[in-house]
Amino acid sequence: MATSAKTASAKTGPAKVGPIYVLNGPNLNLLGKREPHIYGTEGLAGIEKRVKERAKALGHKIEFRQTNSEGELITWIQEAGAKGAGLIINPAAYSHTSIGLHDAIAAIDVPVVEVHISNIHKREAFRHHSYVSSVALGVICGLGPIGYELALEALAEALKKA
Numbered sequence: 600m601a602t603s604a605k606t607a608s609a610k611t612g613p614a615k616v617g618p619i620y621v622l623n624g625p626n627l628n629l630l631g632k633r634e635p636h637i638y639g640t641e642g643l644a645g646i647e648k649r650v651k652e653r654a655k656a657l658g659h660k661i662e663f664r665q666t667n668s669e670g671e672l673i674t675w676i677q678e679a680g681a682k683g684a685g686l687i688i689n690p691a692a693y694s695h696t697s698i699g700l701h702d703a704i705a706a707i708d709v710p711v712v713e714v715h716i717s718n719i720h721k722r723e724a725f726r727h728h729s730y731v732s733s734v735a736l737g738v739i740c741g742l743g744p745i746g747y748e749l750a751l752e753a754l755a756e757a758l759k760k761a
């Protein structure tokens with residue numbers, strides 16, 4: 600179905616300098632307390648720490664943020680396109696609803712990896728479609744918080760090749 604996904608090189612041309620943005624959507628500020636049987640007990644601060652440690656080893660800087668606002672997420676995606684080298688995004692519930700997020704990601708020229716902590720395909724039918732996936736370089740879902748680190752590894756490789 601997806602036809603607009605772009606490879607790292609097609610999407611980015613030569614790799615840009617700047618941090619890798621890690622953006623988190625609504626309710627992810629509640630990680631650790633929110634439905635721990637689905638999302639686990641690790642909070643977003645713990646994920647930020649892991650990602651920053653892994654990024655240091657890979658020679659990248661991280662801009663790590665969370666918002667509950669769709670508009671703010673779109674503004675930050677645009678910022679990642681203008682100032683960042685790449686983007687890791689867990690769009691949370693907006694994955695399943697937001698054409699605005701799809702369009703913002705389609706409009707930027709850096710590689711994007713979509714992350715979900717839970718396996719959205721194993722859950723309710725309304726979570727099975729993501730508006731972001733067709734414009735992402737790749738998607739990691741269902742592996743828990745380590746998915747963010749795996750996304751970073753993949754993005755670092757893509758940036759090396761670009």
Ligand code: DQA
Pocket residue numbers: 625626627689690691692693694714715716717718719726
């Ligand atoms: C999520 C999955 C989404 O369906 C949900 O709305 C979230 C979190 C995840 O990381 O598993 O808020 O993106």
